[in-house]
């Protein structure tokens with residue numbers, strides 16, 4: 312057979328012909344995984360969510376446990392104090408590699424794949440190289456700054472998880488820190504300005520990062536290229552993108568190569584407040600960190616109900632939620648993280664019909680006369696209305712008008728009586744609200760507006 316036509320050429324005009332594939336539009340919910348050497352110390356001051364801590368202090372009290380190496384380079388940080396007390400001032404960060412590699416030998420990736428599938432996730436994104444430069448696959452690309460090695464996992468953690476995730480019917484995406492690599496640049500980052508000036512821009516690093524992305528695409532054909540913190544100016548993203556799409560036509564590329572083209576944007580610990588036509592994906596940890604942080608407790612972790620409502624809100628506005636899990640070095644996941652995944656999975660098992668495969672309606676939200684929040688999605692001939700905040704009994708959605716004879720059902724099929732009122736439509740909900748999460752109503756036919 313003729314070779315596949317190389318549909319994409321290395322120029323923005325050609326690349327802009329790529330459209331977001333349905334699988335990513337339909338997926339709505341993915342699992343991010345931050346796993347690496349930082350998972351061994353697993354320590355950061357839980358100072359607060361990104362965006363809620365003054366940036367002049369953020370780097371000194373960095374809540375991101377995956378930033379441990381940078382944090383201990385700042386000698387007046389709580390992390391440095393912890394490091395000296397726990398490991399000693401002379402303990403080099405990369406020595407955590409021994410514990411990480413020893414402990415993850417017992418890891419069974421299929422346990423993660425089943426857990427994420429049961430949680431309702433449709434795709435997974437794993438860190439392949441975070442800012443510390445350690446690769447979670449046995450890369451054949453030599454690191455010129457680490458001739459002594461110790462910077463590549465001997466076990467193909469990326470390949471093992473990719474195989475298990477695909478075996479469970481989920482898509483597999485890969486994260487790569489293209490913008491920062493602390494084996495190429497050892498100066499600490501204390502300000503946003505440092506973030507820019509410590510991004511390696513040498514030809515040597517550009518070749519290294521490009522070779523890494525190409526190796527990852529060749530070995531794993533990832534469905535998502537989740538680059539982070541930009542890309543070296545001497546890198547050739549247009550060529551990388553064209554080669555990627557020609558190899559993985561249903562692939563998607565995020566906006567953190569910081570070039571003029573992407574398939575989706577990536578608000579971090581943030582979400583948009585209205586329907587945003589360009590596809591977007593909101594990412595966050597369950598607590599304040601992406602890497603596992605052993606000192607995070609329930610007071611730092613999003614509550615189950617808030618997590619479910621977060622997903623519904625994001626989906627009503629054309630987004631996906633990429634929810635992070637930070638595993639321990641041996642691959643086990645903390646109880647509180649499991650608890651949140653199970654809560655989300657339980658709600659989605661009953662109410663996921665209006666989430667997966669849905670698209671935004673003409674407007675994302677409404678209020679009830681009791682002041683409750685409502686979110687909408689559309690799927691086929693049905694409008695889905697999600698009544699947040701444990702709605703129960705007669706509930707009136709303001710400004711919503713149904714066609715005469717419309718059918719309204721609760722998830723699971725029980726029909727719901729409704730009537731037109733002056734303010735909108737009153738639904739006779741069950742007297743007791745569900746265990747956790749919004750009441751989901753399907754309304755057919757979907758009102759026009």
Ligand SMILES: CC(C)[C@@H]1NC[C@@H](O)[C@H](O)[C@@H]1O
Nearest residue numbers: 375377378539579594595601
């Ligand atoms: C959203 C997530 C991928 C975060 N991006 C910025 C990083 O500095 C941070 O550690 C984390 O990876």
